Amino acid sequence: MSRRLPRLDVGDWDGDIVRPGDRRDLEIVISESYSGNEIHLPVHVARAEKPGPTGFVVAAIHGDEINGTGIVRQLVLEEELKLTAGAMILVPVVNMPAFDRHSRYLPDRRDLNRAFPGSPDGSMARRLAHLVFQQIVGRCDFGVDLHSAAVRRTNVPNVRGDLDHPEVLRMTEAFGCELIVHSKGPDNSFRREATLAGCPTILLEAGEVWKVEQTVVETAVRGIRNLLIELGMAEGEPVLPTYQVKSRKTKWVRAEHGGFLHFHVAPGELVEKGQALATNSSLLGRVQNVLPSPANGIILGMTTLPAVSPGDPICHLALLDQPMRKIERAIDRLPEESLHERLRADLSSSLLVDEPAGSAEPE
Ligand SMILES: [Zn+2]
Numbered sequence: 001m002s003r004r005l006p007r008l009d010v011g012d013w014d015g016d017i018v019r020p021g022d023r024r025d026l027e028i029v030i031s032e033s034y035s036g037n038e039i040h041l042p043v044h045v046a047r048a049e050k051p052g053p054t055g056f057v058v059a060a061i062h063g064d065e066i067n068g069t070g071i072v073r074q075l076v077l078e079e080e081l082k083l084t085a086g087a088m089i090l091v092p093v094v095n096m097p098a099f100d101r102h103s104r105y106l107p108d109r110r111d112l113n114r115a116f117p118g119s120p121d122g123s124m125a126r127r128l129a130h131l132v133f134q135q136i137v138g139r140c141d142f143g144v145d146l147h148s149a150a151v152r153r154t155n156v157p158n159v160r161g162d163l164d165h166p167e168v169l170r171m172t173e174a175f176g177c178e179l180i181v182h183s184k185g186p187d188n189s190f191r192r193e194a195t196l197a198g199c200p201t202i203l204l205e206a207g208e209v210w211k212v213e214q215t216v217v218e219t220a221v222r223g224i225r226n227l228l229i230e231l232g233m234a235e236g237e238p239v240l241p242t243y244q245v246k247s248r249k250t251k252w253v254r255a256e257h258g259g260f261l262h263f264h265v266a267p268g269e270l271v272e273k274g275q276a277l278a279t280n281s282s283l284l285g286r287v288q289n290v291l292p293s294p295a296n297g298i299i300l301g302m303t304t305l306p307a308v309s310p311g312d313p314i315c316h317l318a319l320l321d322q323p324m325r326k327i328e329r330a331i332d333r334l335p336e337e338s339l340h341e342r343l344r345a346d347l348s349s350s351l352l353v354d355e356p357a358g359s360a361e362p363e
Contacts, residue, residue: 005137008135010047010087013028013043018045021049022045023046023047025042027042027043029041031097031127031128034107039097040096041093042091044076044092045088046081046088050084050085052087053086053087053141053232054086054088055228055231055233056089056090056144057088057143058144058146059093060146061094061112061145061147061190063098063103064102064148064151065104065148067207067213068148068204070213070216070217071146072092072146075090081224081234083233084233086231086233088228089140104209106125108125110124110125114187115128116194118131129190132190133194148205148206149209149301153302155205155316156178156267156347157206157207158204158318159175159177159179159180159181159202160181160185161184162184165195168201170230171230172202174226176226179244179298181248207347218339218343222239222339243327243330243331247319249319250317252314253291253314254311254314255309255310256310257310258309259288260280260282262278263277263302263351264277264356265277265302265353267301268298268340270328270331271298272296273295275293277292277299280308291314293315295317297319300316302314302315
């Protein structure tokens with residue numbers, strides 16, 4: 001199903017002209033603050049001389065997920081894009097009112113990422129969504145939406161999209177993350193609605209809120225460059241991941257008891273069914289229970305807060321139904337300075353991770 005969206009020209013922003021071969025910083029008025037001042041959306045538009053597709057990279061639809069802001073800034077500042085055809089629209093912060101409050105939500109406590117495609121006369125969220133949708137998605141043929149884990153959690157970089165949509169599938173594969181997760185996204189989320197409107201959009205989930213993490217930025221910039229090469233918009237060879245797996249199902253492993261966690265796995269780690277994920281102990285360190293992995297999979301996300309109550313999410317597992325031995329062998333051969341290894345070390349730097357008591361190194 002495709003919903004109609006009026007197409008706007010990437011070269012004309014309400015009379016501000018961006019010609020082929022130009023790069024411009026623009027400011028679009030998207031709302032007004034409580035003090036009556038205009039709120040601007042900063043946008044960078046880069047056009048190659050040669051015609052081609054137009055894409056977007058947007059960040060901070062959730063105002064506290066600023067890893068994406070760091071990624072977009074890197075793309076703008078270092079002129080990483082080096083476009084040979086087409087055009088790119090880069091938006092470091094979509095949800096400016098939330099960003100200004102270091103918050104996920106808009107000041108009226110609505111989630112902007114449940115308000116798309118929006119409407120010109122609805123709530124604050126829906127009006128903002130409408131403007132962003134018309135101005136950005138309305139100019140594009142494809143897009144990338146950058147997110148991070150919720151507060152007190154971290155995610156290993158993974159791309160998500162509707163894998164039953166051929167263009168979305170192609171983009172998720174080309175991006176070159178190790179982990180691809182099938183998910184259309186919630187109703188009225190940006191990427192779901194953009195894809196429905198004829199602009200196939202993928203989402204990157206990576207790292208924590210309130211941070212710009214070096215290895216997350218490296219992974220994303222590499223992925224976006226890979227994608228542009230795939231779409232004929234940039235030259236060069238794509239940098240492929242060590243392995244690539246798709247997961248169609250994810251599962252949260254939750255705490256059974258209140259207590260303090262000691263983790264045995266890091267984000268991005270492969271785990272087997274039954275493997276110890278974390279030990280839950282009392283505040284004096286007396287073991288209460290060990291949480292086993294319910295299935296084979298990859299640790300997609302984890303809590304960064306070791307104090308838990310029953311039901312609190314601990315590990316988000318991307319379930320895999322393929323044999324993992326081949327992937328494990330590929331990982332074992334990686335040098336320590338590889339992005340994969342540095343990323344794992346980075347993402348677990350705020351967690352205490354070691355082997356469960358009495359266990360030997362797995363074979
Ligand atoms: Zn988000």
